[in-house]
Amino acid sequence: MVNMNLNCLKKFRAMWKLTVSYLSLLGYSVCSIIPRYEIQGTSVVLDCSIASTEGTSVVWNGPQQDGALYAESGNINTELPEDLENRLFVTGDQSKGNFDLRVVNAQISDEGLYNCSVQNGDLIKSYNLIFPALVTSTDASYNRYMLIDSELQKLFVGQMNTLSIIELSDVVYPVNSSNIDFLPEADKLNYCTLSHPRTPYCQNHIRFITKKSADTMILCGTNANSAKGFELNITDTTFSSSVVPCSNDPFDNFTALYANSPANGNIMYYASTSHSESTIQRPIPGTTDYMKGVISEKWMKDPQFVGSFDVDDRVFIFFRETAVETDPAEKKIYSRVAKVCKHDIGGNSLLRNKWTSYQKARLDCLIPGDIPVRFDSIQDIVMKDKVFYGVFITTTGTPASAICAFNLSSIDAALEGSFKEQTSANTFWTEVTTVPTPRPGQCTNDSMSLSESVLQFIADHPLMHKTVQPMYEKPIFVMDDEELQELELHSNMTEIVFYAASNTGKVYKLFFKNGNTYTTSTYEPLRSLEVIWTLKQHDDEVFIGTDFSVRRIRVINCEKHKWIDECVKDPHCGWVNRTENEYQWYNRCRTIEYINDNNLQRFVGKSRLRTIGTVNDVYTHENYDISIITPKSCPPEKPQFLRATQTTAYTLELRWIPGFDGGHDQTFVIQYITKTGSCVNITVNPTDSDDDPQIYELSGLQPSNVYEVKLCSKNKIGTSPHTDPIMVSTSHSGLTLASLKDDGHQVLDHSGGKALLILLFVLVIVTNVGTFVFVRKKYLHTTKDDQEKYQKEYTKSTQIFQIRQTDMTLPNDIRTKINRSKVSPTLPPIGTKSTIQTSQQEVDEE
Template identity: 30%
Template sequence: MAAFLCSAWLLLLLLSARGLHAADADSDFRYIPHEDLLASSDSFDEPGVSAYSVIQFDLARNQLLVGAKDSLFRLSLRGLSALERARWEAPVNKTILCQDKGQREQDCHNFVKVLQINGKKVFTCGTHAYSPLCSWREADNLNKVLETVSGTARCPYSPQANSTALMTRDGRFFAATTTDFSGADPVISRSMGGLETLRTSQYNSKWLSEPDFVGAFENDEFVYFLFRESAVEYINCGKIIYSRIARVCKNDTSGQLMLKDNWTTFLKARLNCSVPGQYPFYYNEIQGFSYDEPQGLVYATFTTPENSIAGSAICAFNMSAISTAFSGAYKHQAHPGASWERHSPTHSSHGKCPTPGGGLPRGLVDSSKYQLMDEAVKPFTLHPLHVSQPLERLTKIAITLVDTKLHKSVIVMFVATSEGKIKKLGVLPRTMNTCLLEVWEPFSPKVRGTAKIMDLKYLKETDSLYVASSEGVLRVPAQRCARFPSRQACLNAHDPHCGWNELKLSCTTAPNKDPLALHWEQSAPRCPVLTDPVDGSWGSWSAWSSCAYKQGSGDQCQCRIRQCNNPAPQHGGKDCGAGPNIEVTNCTQHGGWTAWSQWSACSQTCGVAVKSRRRTCGNPAPAFGGRVCVGQDHNEMYCSANPPCPAKQGPPPRDGHWSEWSSWTGCSAADCGTGLRTRRRKCDSPSPQNGGQECPGCAEQSELCSASCAEVRKFSTWTPWLAISANSSSKL
């Protein structure tokens, strides 16, 4: 306990002595608010998708590959426009089984953890509801699955597990992860690429002891892994976590018997990031790293333990120091409970890569006996490059090198904090001291505090930083030179990216990427000047939001504001120029009547008549949820002053006269009976007009009629007898 308190007190004294303090967002021009950062950046997020955990550049196809929860994306490098989405969800039976095993529903999805490019193909792995699965896909068509393989020893089961993976240039896949549901079997493995599958010794804490993997990179014939783990060499004194760098040969050929399918070239060494002194202060837990291959430097962020007062530092290690540590003596424990001692085996080839055709490697006994190097890897500067402000934890890191007017390859670092901020740091070339250049706020207030930065990478081709987070993907240009309105403000910023352009009279990057241009001015490198007058400049407008129009009325407007904070005027600098700091629009507008129109003319000039007038609901018209006008929009009244209308003089009346009778109809009687027949006439010759009399009499007449009887045919009386001649042949 006393040691812990002393360490914590030393940390506070150290941070206080270095004069580090938080950037005051209201007065420090180095602070970039979220609205201003977003105005010059590109962002991408898909509704319903979260945990954008891994990004990978595909320069051959000018695209960015992104792995997220249940999804893979292809985005354009500039603009982050969506090119393709491939849904990759765990099947229902897997998610049900995952929950039946006691996992939370939100963890029983497919979280993409591995995303590696190999030529025209992409190798990707996901947790797949605690049943890891990997697949090969086409780089320009992620929905086309070429092959599916097991994710065991390639991808963790849990989305919370820290793992890393690397596809080497020759197509060999290396992974550092866990291989079981409980996460109790950590492994560094090799698969694919035409060589046998290898792994670290199983359940052997001398190889790996509860590690949290941070990253991996390749250099020459080796692959290196960075992680933090429980220090087995300290176990006799208590429990502590150390940062490690491990190394294996790409072409390791495995051993025999006990080392069958195990590495024979596996070695690891401690990474020492500390403040020197009689009692050095150590930042023991590595959190993130970035490898600069041209310079052969490994940059890493380190923190104090989670249960300690928060503190962080950045250290850099060159490959020669790493190689020296791996070429030295080993740290060995003869038997459990024994102290760890320094050992230097004579003529040992342990850790040396096998040569083609050389058979089994020599020193296989040393391979099973020695894994830990005695000497720690020392940083290439005496002090850490950067020690964070009090109570701050640094996580991810990305670096770039910038050529300036006076120096080549000035180191610029971008580091993320556990609070979700990103800091831009510059390293002074001569002293290797670090200066805080900018503090970015990548998250909106709505998610600030809960959003987490999950991956951070810099791409020189676009001079941009790419940020993958729990909320989405962000591309942020590395510089914002244009925000400095004057020459003095530009030079006082001492940003390696920025200088004063005498031709454009503005703060710009090096013209045509030539920092030696005569019309481009930069001052000698130093930390930003915070005491000279700084002229104010307007920040970006906030998003439109509802605001009250009148207190208690319930009426609303849309308002947005901006502040004079980009930068804020300081030390006698000029205030922001003309222009409002608030804009109001779309206020609730209730309808109002216009004035009545003039009365219209009477509907007629004499007798009873009316006149009317109108008004409209347009003074103002109702808008943005306002009420409509109440009342009538039309009004009428009698024209009381009209004179009586004169009597009308019409034509004389004309009496009606009958037309001629029609013909009689047929008789209605049956044969030999009596019936009726009728005839008709009309009062239309002429018709009565102008009040004339109707025709007198009836329009129809009827009379009796009878029908003739039909004749009956009868025989007449007989005639007298007549004489006729007859013969014998005649017949009567």
């Protein structure tokens, strides 16, 4: 197997080093490109530091849109696509020159060149972000079966003519891997090519891998249309032939498992189709014979097997097939569950070495209604706590997918119900009314003692009349316009988390709770549309196999969730309800592991959350109602521009602009500290519109006292960070206005009282009148081309005058917001002296 990533990267690095050497010889300074190998789904931090930030703007450019601007001086480019913009952050202490770019939930589209430079164009650092594949090839290698051995920490990948063994570790690149060739036998290859294409059909496709013992694996390959089993010693990588009759066709589905038998240990069951003959097989203990065989098409017709499970004294096999109970001209596909018993060794004469306990029933996955929507073709199946979750697709009309859940009791209800029969050719199938005793199909310890009437009945009536109904009477998940191919459960957790792979190369992370399924993440790990044929989960990663590559995705990536609603729908995540700097809105969603390690939440038992005090420290799916469909919600943003506008000896008037309310009603909490150190909190309800500037008067204060005041916002989700504190003092008497010290702390000026206020107003009026006269005089002596310029100057000065009249103490942002509806006066035309005099008179009166 040719590892294309390795070869291409080696060539690229060699060419780049050669280019750098030539440019250096010519006297040019070259910034080396730093390769960064990462796993998709991780958060990637690209560091960039400069010695001094004074008068300097730091710029980040990225690979999308041919080197688009990503960020400048800590500000993300809002013109980028929304999905990309929401995943970018500039982090680090910018006052110290650190402008690191953080890419959250990195995707294949993020691959490429990243440049950090200063505004004049000097390059500081350059990175080449790469997501290397574990296995890749230019020609199809058909990576269609994978097995993860958690004890050995190895990933086994079945390919065409090859078994790849990959070490599972934290090393991203290069990974340790080895290949073992399983070439088709020469005589089988020559015979196969007489009737089939040499590639891919007449090759040895490894379609099944399972572990037999600590150092032994069982494999099965198609062997150029002559299926063959292999027993592999993992230690020395030697192998020998083994009897595992898998499918001969590389594109037929095959299932097998080791099932535990109390008397005989683990015994392998396998269901396959070989040269159009389909069967379920198992060795008969104590003999060289096998339980196998299908009596007629009533048992199976063109099946495609998708899964098998060991449940108590039975083995269940799931497959889809051409339905025999419908009009043959329609060629309908139905999904089935079949059952055989572990103690079954066949009949004495009839059904000798054949199943006497075989029964099958239809799986009914549908959306009910006047015209039901049926999902008839099962693609994959998983089991948890004796509940089977299958992914199904439609066979007619618009492509769609569904996940249906079937519990063991619903399967037993169908298998223990009536049988279905067709009394003669070209007649409808009907319910059987007469059944022999003992009931056919039951598990027994002595199948060879069954009467011929019972054996003949089960040979003729394997199909049950009732269908297996889904839990909740409908699918637990439906997806339109896409066909899901593979389904995997996240292991070792109490919650039910699925990973579903589609025929367009997408992977979905789904969380099922209380009858509802939530899509927590969507991954697009491939650059082109490819079918994902195999999917496996291990720890916090998912591995996917396509015909051209094997890749891995990091699927526990909580900080991608900016909103609490998204965060709590991922059971691996919790929303930290704190306001410290390290828990800002963009990184409050943390992994449960991180929350536990940092003691951010108390637990009762292993997983139950408990409230600390009166406010939850952490929100998860256990203490947040995720079933309610609400707008995106989060704690409110920090209020802006907290100012003291005026004060008396006993009161203090505060003004501020609210931040985003987080999708819920918010209140404001004013906190002030007296000179004695006591802290007072006052909750303030917003005015009718919490988008407007808010005004509140603190009362009951003491004259000539200094108060430290700060403010935060609060909603039902959480609390915003506090504003920076301001220092304000009350007056001896009368009214005072606020001013700013050089250090930015707000104080109130008492050194003039009302006299200072009046003097300040007079100065403002005189300044503006003088500006008006000067502009008017110049206006009368200018050409027509320059009049527009003076018109703008006059308008600007008048606007400033209006703002100062309105509120001299508000910052510019608030002034603009308050006066945005006011219309500035226009300068009267030349020659209208009376109008000019009237305007001047109005100004004097003001």
